[in-house]
Amino acid sequence: MVANFIFSILLILAVVLFTKNVRRIAQNILMGKKQRIDDQKPRRWKNMAWVAIGQSKMTTRPLSAILHIFVYVGFIVINIEMLEILIDGIFGTHRILAFLGNIYPVLISLFEIFAVLVILACVIFLVRRNVIRVRRFWNWEMTAWPRSDANIILVTEILLMSSILVMNAADGLLQVRGDVHYAALGPFLISDLMQPWFAGMTDSALVTLERSGWWFHIVGVLIFLNYIPYSKHFHIFLSFPNVYYSSLQPLGKMVNMSNVTKEIRMMLNPSAVESATGSEEEDIGQFGTKDATDLTWKHLMDAYTCTECGRCTSSCPASMTGKKLSPRKVVMDVRDRIEEAGKLICRKGKDASDGKTLFDRIADEELWACTTCNACVKECPVNINPLEVILEMRRYLVMEKAAAPGELNATFSNIENNGAPWQFSNEDRMQWAG
Amino acid sequence: MTGKEKINVPLMAELAAREEKPEYLFWVGCAGAFDDRYKKVTRAFASILNHLETSYAVLGTEETCTGDPARRAGNEMLFQMQALQLIELFHSYDVQKIITICPHCYNVFKNEYPELGGTFDVVSYVEFLDNALSEGRLKPDLSKYAGVRITYHDPCYLARANDVTEPPRQILRLLTGHLIEMERNRHFALCCGAGGGQMFKEAEKGDKEIFIERTEEALETQPGIIATACPFCMIMVTDGLKYKNREDDVKNYDIAELIAHALGK
Structure with a gap:
């Protein structure tokens, strides 16, 4: 009960703070001059579908395009799990989506595959930025803050994904051990492979681990949500409207005064x-x-x-x-x-x-x-x-x-x-x- | 184009005096009129127009700057003064279709004059030549360049700015079996360094000139000919070849020149 209460308070706080920050950004954007952009709507939707949702312009650099797709699709897919976490958090349930029956382990396994792909992509991104030092990430405008911002985002994503996997591994072990609070829902494709790491732990230690994973993930997400408005990561929201409102004119055309x-x-x-x-x-x-x-x-x-x-x-x-x-x-x-x-x-x-x-x-x-x-x-x-x-x-x-x-x-x-x-x-x- | 014999070029004013109206206004542009190297391209294209018996005329001394370099350099006032003046002149001759050799002129006419009241049917010479070739109206000697390695440098204002990437390639593929692409081509081609007013000023301080970077990329294809389709690109690439001491074994020709040569002109 206390946990539900704390969770709900945290959630409300995070959403209120995020809304406030988004409004601040919206106000800043509206400090710009007025320009009416409401023509050719079908073409704009098509652009948005192709360029923003479909990421068509990323493909010119195939490696970063593929890795980015992992993170992007992972983000969207794993948000379904966020829904479960939110409901569980508010109502004190455990894995509410388990009513889906046989689909549930398939779904969780899918999330886990994407979690691994996201971790993989983020690790390679970190290596490209900090070890290989790909030139475009080290231009002179890439001062300490922009470089740290990128690293913070990548490390956070790795931690968030890892916590899901650890949580699922602990949960799976408890399921195998027949714990009454952990109904058998598995198998989970990836986290089952991690179970041996935690096999030596007592039931209560596993419960703590599972709960810690859950809390780490959701609190992490809520903090990250409120980090995004201060970060270049805000593109996850603005890319879509930005492409929608982008110019449909030939690139050669300059704006007339x-x-x-x-x-x-x-x-x-x-x-x-x-x-x-x-x-x-x-x-x-x-x-x-x-x-x-x-x-x-x-x-x-x-x-x-x-x-x-x-x-x-x-x-x-x-x-x-x-x-x-x-x-x-x-x-x-x-x-x-x-x-x-x-x-x-x-x-x-x-x-x-x-x-x-x-x-x-x-x-x-x-x-x-x-x-x-x-x-x-x-x-x-x-x-x-x-x-x-x-x-x-x-x-x-x-x-x-x-x-x-x-x-x-x-x-x-x-x-x-x-x-x-x-x-x-x-x-x-x-x-x-x- | 062998000698310096005069070629017959109709003038708008003369035609108007006879109450005649050509189908096309052939817009020569400043480089086409004043740059010694590029004048040859203008001659080549005019000779093709004559060969095709195209109904066209030029403005001659009535031609002035489109205002494009002024606009890109931030002088909107001067650009619009030029543009409004030209639109009035075009209307006075009841111009409907304009052919340009310069991609920068093409771009302003096509994209920027309509907003100022000047809507014309604007055709780039590469589109015009590609049509004439594909319709069989031009029959160049296809053996002339058949064995020559040619690479094509896309002008920004044709490729990126206006999506004109294929007509020049179709022309070149007809002329040679060895069209070799540079690594950066079409919409992702590297600029020659002359656009945006850079043609008329020294480059800012850096560690390399853009035209050298691009020429080196072109030379990596081991071409016999670097084909260009813009006067400013031509000036840059020609300079690049001089800088690299390659002007003897690698030639820089405009697409119109290649066709004119293959037509025996």
Whole structure:
């Protein structure tokens, strides 16, 4: 009875805290500019099914794709066991799903197979990150925290899966010994093989072990649940909506700045625009992106969806040739900046400012190294678009600060004066024909 | 293309003066008009258009920049000024179809001009050539390059940006039995390093130039020819071959040139 009570309190606490954190993230995302995305719903659902649920873009790197599938499917399948644990915890039952009869051991055995696959995948992931040191996990933006975050996630998953297996092994042994509280439900495919490890234990020690496994698992899950909103692991929730809301346009299409169009039309034909919009003076607003709040909510959702896998950076021509630009860093910077801005507003109110911007995190040198080749966008398994952020920040540099590199300023004046980025006379345009 | 003899290229303005209208506007682009190496590609493609008796014309001195490099470099104001001006010019000639050789021009016309009021039927020259070949309207000498190892470098603005990956390959497979893919190809091809305004500035500090990385990858296929389909890629790959001292044994040709050569032009 006490146990049920403690369990229920823990569960409620965990859910309340998690909800609070999710709301905090949602509020931060909504600090971005409004953008309506409600077109072509069937295509969006299809994208989500294919890219997010089906993980189609992961396959370009087969080893991590397969291992990730183990963890991903394992996570989903083992959540069925979570359901049993929740019911048992609240009502003080033991293995409530046992009423399924012969299916039950099959189900548990399946969970156990996935538990082993998850452990296997996580161990290989840890080795890749910390022993082999795969380059994309050691880029300069992968400082102590992002690296630890990844390790914490992997170790936690290994512990959570192990505790299920230990719990089942102890349970199985007690079943074999005919303990009245442990009805014979087995065999369990994997944990039965572990039984010899615990064979020397007394019945009461086994009961303690079994209970410890159960509590370790569920308390671990509840703590982990509340760790996720502070971690790159949040992708397990946001990947799906992020893919759903991702752009359906060809990658080559840049977002049009309608405020610029309006300004130019006004310059060319002042009377026509005035009569069309009424005489109201509308604020043209700032050009480009200076701070994270100048981006759209979708860019901010991108930032919270990023799991720092670094596929973008490892395929970026600038990154791979030693330039300072890393698309992953740009996305991480956006996230860290909106977190910072969100915290400030939480503490000091809606209009608080710390005088900082995205440019305190992202250097001009990073922005100017981009070739706009779209490799990062193409690579991202969850359809994050780092390029749009880079281009929006370039727009701010050029149009608000006139801070383009000198050679590009020369290019601009060539286009303006000669109609070509090079300084050639327009009269020579037909020389090619001989 | 042997000599520098003048080839006959119709001008939009001249046709309009005769109250004629071509089917296609052939958009030459800045590199096509001003880059010495790429002018040969423009000539090659125009000669193919003439060979096909295509109804087309160019804008000549009326052509100006699409604004693409300005837009990618953050100067939206300049981009839109150029774009709105060009759209007006296109409308004044009642342009319906545009053929481009430059993938960057192709991309802005196709994807970015419609939002500014300029919707046209935009065709890349690789799509156009692929159609002409598959319909049998172009009959190049298929023995010319049959034994040559050719690798194809995908321009970002055709492949990734617009999913145009197969037409150039179909053309090359027709011309050679030895089309060798680089490790990174199609949607995952490595950029030549020129896009996004980089063509017009020094690269940021790094430990390698992108064009050298890509040229080395191309050379790993041991090609006789590196085929390109973009003026800026061509400038980069040609530079890469010079840097690697391979310009004598490996040639960089545009797809249009290969066809023109195989047509005996």
